[in-house]
Amino acid sequence: MVRENEIRPSEVAIEAPPATDAGLVFIGVIRTPWASRLVTPRQGREDGPVCRIEIFDPWRQALDGIEKFELLEVLYWLHLSRRDLVRQSPASDGTSRGTFSLRSPVRPNPIGTSIASLVGIEGSTLLVRGMDCVDGTPLLDLKPDRALFKPIAPPQAGDFEVG
Numbered sequence: 004m005v006r007e008n009e010i011r012p013s014e015v016a017i018e019a020p021p022a023t024d025a026g027l028v029f030i031g032v033i034r035t036p037w038a039s040r041l042v043t044p045r046q047g048r049e050d051g052p053v054c055r056i057e058i059f060d061p062w063r064q065a066l067d068g069i070e071k072f073e074l075l076e077v078l079y080w081l082h083l084s085r086r087d088l089v090r091q092s093p094a095s096d097g098t099s100r101g102t103f104s105l106r107s108p109v110r111p112n113p114i115g116t117s118i119a120s121l122v123g124i125e126g127s128t129l130l131v132r133g134m135d136c137v138d139g140t141p142l143l144d145l146k147p148d149r150a151l152f153k154p155i156a157p158p159q160a161g162d163f164e165v166g
Contacts, residue, residue, distance in 0.1 A: 007040055008085055013099040015090035019111065030065075031058040031142035033079055035134050040083060040108070047117045047133035054119075056129040056142060063127040065145075074118055074148035075131065080141040081113035115140070118148055 010016055034055035037043040044051065056077065058066060069075070088109045090099040102110055115136055123130035129145075146152075154162075 007083075010088070011092040011095050013090070013092045013097050014088055015099070016085075016087045017089050019087045025112075027080070027143060029059070029080065029141040030062045030144065031056055033057075033077070033134060033136055033138075033140040033142055035136060035138045035140070037137050040137060043137055044135050046106070047119065047135040049120060049133055051132050051134065053122060053130050053132055054134040056119075056131060056145070058127045058129070058142075066124070066127060066129070069121070069129070069145070069147075070124055072147040072151060073121055074151055075121055075129070076146045076148050077117045077119050077131070077134070078143040078145075079115045079117075079136055080143055081108040081110070081115045081136065082141055083137060084108040084110065084113040086111055086113060114143065 034057060035043070036052050036054075086109070089102055091102055091105055091107055091109060092099045093105060093107060108115060117134050117136075119131035119133040121129060121131055
């Protein structure tokens with residue numbers, strides 16, 4: 004059974020360096036049905052429950068045009084996560100892997116990302132499916148999914164570089 008903030012056999016924690024200010028601003032909050040990491044799904048599902056992404060003032064104008072996209076990349080701050088494990092044992096079987104080879108929420112900079120289906124808009128709140136975070140998770144950013152996005156700006160030299 005998974006427990007919050009435990010260190011399993013074969014996991015390795017470090018003393019993390021002091022935090023520096025990256026200048027992040029939370030632009031909203033994500034509302035989900037999950038109050039604890041213990042019941043939150045490990046990956047979002049297309050047929051999962053409808054969740055709400057509430058955008059704070061003054062960022063509401065930034066939603067203009069978002070209705071044109073069916074899939075959104077949602078970036079969020081996993082505020083309840085440990086930040087000190089460099090090796091983790093997700094199967095809790097005595098083996099471990101490096102943190103960067105996992106999609107675990109336990110990371111030096113706990114940034115979560117989901118590809119969410121946009122199912123509706125209510126004012127400055129987006130209704131989406133496909134989230135995998137606890138209720139009250141701070142929102143960092145929203146972008147149209149890169150697979151569906153066509154750049155609007157004129158091309159530049161780097162756009163054509165290959166090999």
